[in-house]
Amino acid sequence: MSNSKEILDFNKQIELQDNSFPMMQILNEEGKIVDQEGLKAAALSDEKLVELFKKMLFARQVDIRCMKLAKQGRMGFFGPHAGQEASQMASSFAFTDEDWLFPGYRDLPQIYSKGWPIWKGLLWSRGHQLGNEYETEDGKPVNSWFPQIIIGAQYVEAAGVALGLKKRKKDAVAFAYTGDGGSSEGDTYEGINFASAYKAPLVAFIQNNGYAISTPRKFQTAAKHLAAKGWAAGAPSIVVDGMDAIAMYLASKKAREWAVAGNGPVVIETITNRLEPHSTAGDDPLRYRTQDELDGWWKKEPLVRMRKFLIDKKIWDEKQEEAYVAELDALIDENIKKANAVEKQKISSFIKNTLEVPGQAMAEQIAKFESEGK
């Protein structure tokens, strides 16, 4: 027998939605553990904790250098990722090289984590065709799709690959990243729904970084939590502090275990923030957000709290960090040189690379460009 009074209590339902997604946090803004059980479950040894922090430092250093290159007009398209290091690097830290990554345009750091060289990422930014080859320095394939520009589209691609992995009985999952803006796209829901219906192994990250270009989260959707989108597809869905590397790692590890065991997808909304412009294509964030709001988020950023935790634990110090950052800078320098040494993209080779069999008009254009050395 239904209870019409309860069913028709819309206020109660809104309240239920509101309260169904508490944010998981293990390491707080002060660098203190607030969930000992969670820390234990993450089972990160001291070496692994340091390795994870180094990955976040790597992403930050790459970001700093890319922003400098952009200001000098030497970068091409770049989506800054400062502030998202835990959301990106601690999540990808929980996956294996066999797992397939589906990044968005801001997620190059996760591809680097799989062994993709930085110089390839720089070429990708410059629109060079070699920047779309996903392999390590010594030619081993990197299981990553290209950074998707069409927001949400990577979710349908990831769902298809996840089903393929299941059918081939691989011990692997697909993991995909979109943003708060991307979560409003049909493709995002379609990907989660398809994976859920076919119990395909997909871990779906929605990086809620507060803004979709200039559109703030509050105008993106009336849904109280972006994670709720997964419930409509029957997928377990959670909200995690995206500035907390330990919580991000644990959530990702558990989601991967669930998906690879044949249970279908998990949706993870990460609460993070984009601390820089949307891209290097002329965005000025102060036209749509205040400096005060930005300053508040800088206090929550993921490196500060992780550094404090590791220093308190006596497994990291300033000197080690200085030396490591110098190492990273040298590595980035080397990669910039390598990218600069690659022959400039020719229009003819770009078209040839795009079309397996060019039509007559394109064949004529290729010949014309080639004759002009372009």
Ligand SMILES: Cc1ncc(C[n+]2csc(CCOP(=O)(O)OP(=O)(O)O)c2C)c(N)n1
């Ligand atoms: C299908 C589609 N519509 C519109 C755009 C233009 N666009 C590029 S980025 C962006 C905002 C995306 O915001 P979000 O998903 O929150 O990701 P973020 O850039 O914050 O990482 C939009 C609307 C696009 N790339 N693809």
